Amino acid sequence: MTESAVVGAEITNWIEAGKPAPTAEVVAGVAIEALRQAGLRPADLDAIISTTSAMPFGHPTFLTTPAQHMGHRLAGKIGSNGLQVINVSGACASAAAAFSIADSMIKSGKARKVLVVGYDNSPRGFYFSFNSYLDTDMAIGYPLKVVGAVNPTYWAMWARRRAYEMGKPVEDIKEVMAIIKEELSKNGALNPHARYKKVFTAKEVLESPVVDDPLHLYMISAVSSGAGAVLLSDMDTAKRLTNKPVKVAASAVGGPLYNEPSPRLTYFTTAGGRRATKPFYEWRKPIEDAYRQAGITAEDVDFAEVHDTSLYHVINWIDQIMGWEREETDKLIRSRQFGRDGRFPVNLSGGTTSFGEAVYAQALMEVYEVFRQLRGEAGERQVRKNAKIGLATAYGAYGSYGAIALERAW
Amino acid sequence: MSQVQKNVVPIVEGLFTWPSDHPRLIGSRCPVCGSVQFPKSSVCNNPECDHSRSPEEVLLSEEGTLYSFDIHAYDLREPFEYHKAPYAIGAVELPEGITILARLTTTKGLRIGMKLRMKVDKLYEDAENIYMTYYFEPVEGGESR
Numbered sequence: 001m002t003e004s005a006v007v008g009a010e011i012t013n014w015i016e017a018g019k020p021a022p023t024a025e026v027v028a029g030v031a032i033e034a035l036r037q038a039g040l041r042p043a044d045l046d047a048i049i050s051t052t053s054a055m056p057f058g059h060p061t062f063l064t065t066p067a068q069h070m071g072h073r074l075a076g077k078i079g080s081n082g083l084q085v086i087n088v089s090g091a092c093a094s095a096a097a098a099f100s101i102a103d104s105m106i107k108s109g110k111a112r113k114v115l116v117v118g119y120d121n122s123p124r125g126f127y128f129s130f131n132s133y134l135d136t137d138m139a140i141g142y143p144l145k146v147v148g149a150v151n152p153t154y155w156a157m158w159a160r161r162r163a164y165e166m167g168k169p170v171e172d173i174k175e176v177m178a179i180i181k182e183e184l185s186k187n188g189a190l191n192p193h194a195r196y197k198k199v200f201t202a203k204e205v206l207e208s209p210v211v212d213d214p215l216h217l218y219m220i221s222a223v224s225s226g227a228g229a230v231l232l233s234d235m236d237t238a239k240r241l242t243n244k245p246v247k248v249a250a251s252a253v254g255g256p257l258y259n260e261p262s263p264r265l266t267y268f269t270t271a272g273g274r275r276a277t278k279p280f281y282e283w284r285k286p287i288e289d290a291y292r293q294a295g296i297t298a299e300d301v302d303f304a305e306v307h308d309t310s311l312y313h314v315i316n317w318i319d320q321i322m323g324w325e326r327e328e329t330d331k332l333i334r335s336r337q338f339g340r341d342g343r344f345p346v347n348l349s350g351g352t353t354s355f356g357e358a359v360y361a362q363a364l365m366e367v368y369e370v371f372r373q374l375r376g377e378a379g380e381r382q383v384r385k386n387a388k389i390g391l392a393t394a395y396g397a398y399g400s401y402g403a404i405a406l407e408r409a410w
Numbered sequence: 411m412s413q414v415q416k417n418v419v420p421i422v423e424g425l426f427t428w429p430s431d432h433p434r435l436i437g438s439r440c441p442v443c444g445s446v447q448f449p450k451s452s453v454c455n456n457p458e459c460d461h462s463r464s465p466e467e468v469l470l471s472e473e474g475t476l477y478s479f480d481i482h483a484y485d486l487r488e489p490f491e492y493h494k495a496p497y498a499i500g501a502v503e504l505p506e507g508i509t510i511l512a513r514l515t516t517t518k519g520l521r522i523g524m525k526l527r528m529k530v531d532k533l534y535e536d537a538e539n540i541y542m543t544y545y546f547e548p549v550e551g552g553e554s555r
Contacts (some may be wrong), residue, residue: 142449146421146543148486148493149510156480157501164478164522213481259458263477263501263509269448271455273507 005104005238005245006410008037008231009102014195014355017122017225022053022337023070024077027119030161032080032227034115038231038241046111047084048075049102051094051360054121064378074117084111087331090253092307094118095228096365096394096402100251102232116230118361122223135294145266151397152220154265156212156308161212161262161279170214176333177219177311178202183339184308184347187355190380193365221312224356228364230371233322235409242257244361244375247409250293254286256399266397282399283318290391290403295311298322301405302387303345307395308352317393318346340383348373348381363402366392375410414538419541421533425449426540427469428542433530434472438465443529446470446506472528474502474546477509481517492534492541502526502546515547525549 010033012026027050035041050071066073071085084105090097095118102114145310162174182202199234200218208217238245256264259272260282270276278284291297298321306317318329322344337343349355349369352362370390372378383390387408394402420428426446427433438450441463445456454465479500486493498514514520515529521529533543 087488107536142422142425143511144423144486144490147499147513148482148490148497149480149499150482150486153480153482153499157499160480161478161522210481210483213483258455261509263511268511270509271445273444273446276507382411 001107002109003235004103004232004248005235006230006248006367006371006406007233007238007241007245008034008040008099009229009364009371010037011193011228011361011365011368012226013193014224014358014365015228016195016329017120017223017356017358018123019225021054021121021225023052023066023121024073026227027074028069028077029118031074031115031117031229034185034229034231036149038233040113040231040241042078043081045080045083045113045115046373047086047102047105047114049086049088049098049116050074050081050097050112050118051088051090052119053089053360054119055095070119071117089261090396090400090402091398092309092357092359092362092396093253093394093400093402094360095367096251096404097253097400099230099232099363099367099404100402103248106232106234109210113231113233116364117228118226118230118364120360121225122357122359137362143266144202148287150212151265152212152215152310154263155220155312156215158262158316159214159310159312162312162326174206174214174216175202176315176330177215178205179333179336180311180314181205181218181353183336184314184351184353187339187348187381188350190230191350191354194350194354195222195356196350214308215312215370219353221309222356224358226355226358226361226365228361228368230364230367238409243410245409246371246374247407248294248404249407250403250405251292252286252289252293252403253329254282254289254399254401254403257282257285260399264399267399280316283316283395283401284323286401286403287320287391287393288399290405294389294407296389296405300392302389303348303370303383304391304393305347305349305369306351306393307362307366309357309395311353312394314346314351318344321391321393340381345383348378348383359396363392363394363404366394367404367406370404370406374406378409415515416535416540417548418540418542421541426530426544428530433544435470435528437468437470439468440465446508448510450510471505473549474504474510474526474528476520476522476524476526477501477503477516478522479514479520481520500526500546512544512546515545519548
């Protein structure tokens, strides 16, 4: 099997979402920059894999929205010689899925140079699925209409349940989340691409309004506008193009598991009855798949970029990545050992909590950060020098997941 | 001004028996593998089922256990502004082995593991209709585990 590598990556600064933007223009900017980094031209590409949900505001969801065909529009914009174009969707994990397709195409020999692009410009608010309740064939949307459940409702329930299962008061997990915010906001303050540069104290987090108890406002990420482009090639080509190739050790995509006992975002109900798995095995499985692909274990992962639409997600990702009992994760966080010199650095980029979420582009922001960190190009945020393997994890509605392991290959 | 008689209607058709003096949640159960779903579905959701027969409609248990809950603190935007904050949303484990989302009747005194009972009550009304939904309500002194 051919090995694949990342040879270029670029992201825009993440900014406040909601203003209509020239999608193809923004995406072309990061795409051209990723190509330049590798010294390639659009004509050299074999494929573009694209993902976005950014349609013009107020636009009805017809089958042929420009958003659903952003890859084709980009190909037209930057010029192409008949390359393969695929547009991908997987909620907040979309870009991880797009990346995995590119990786698979290279590993299978179907393509040698593939550009992955993601862009989003999400409306303000807590992710209401505006029109999806009109789809009467699905439970999705009913949680909002019937029960008044928004996305943070699910995260709040998970956080509360975790505290309960650990035999702790709910204040305990609030405190852990507040510490995470304090540390991640310090990382974000060092990142020129991050939207939020303010450093929050744990006290400020706990004093922010409660929105979905036990979640306070500053424990939930905002939504943003941003774009990313990541260029992959086969390893032989990568070694010609750069003296610092970064190997794609693994790219796994996850979906909903029948036996998952935790209420899944946008769903009304769990399934699987008494054959239930351990809670959050749905999150763990793509990570296990990635470890298998890469031939590694949790101990080999030097640092991670995790998808933190709420700060509960950071806790759960550490649980799932390390396979730890929950106390061990809390200990890591409370002892603040997840910074760049810590035992297990997490979200040195500042994470979604510092960027806001440009939903369909978010995983590319993570891949960008892991790529820069492995190459020693992360400036003040740089992880300790001997880091060899970084993991990026993505999580989204409907049961969409991704886990990408990158490895220094020089 | 004459008083217009409003229709009393379910917020979504098919979630519970209505009209009824004793409404029950409507789910489905697969006769092949036993997988229970809510809302009911015409297709079994168990990936290991052979689908030789289709799921059948069943009425779900009226009592459940609180798996977890959220107390939601702000008003939603239109068209969901009728959910008036603060309100509690629970994940309720039913004896059938599924956990379903529900509005809870109170935000006070909630504890994970407590016993709850289903009831149908008004969610909101507009000029023409009174919209009913299912809630789960704490059972007095009920502790199921």
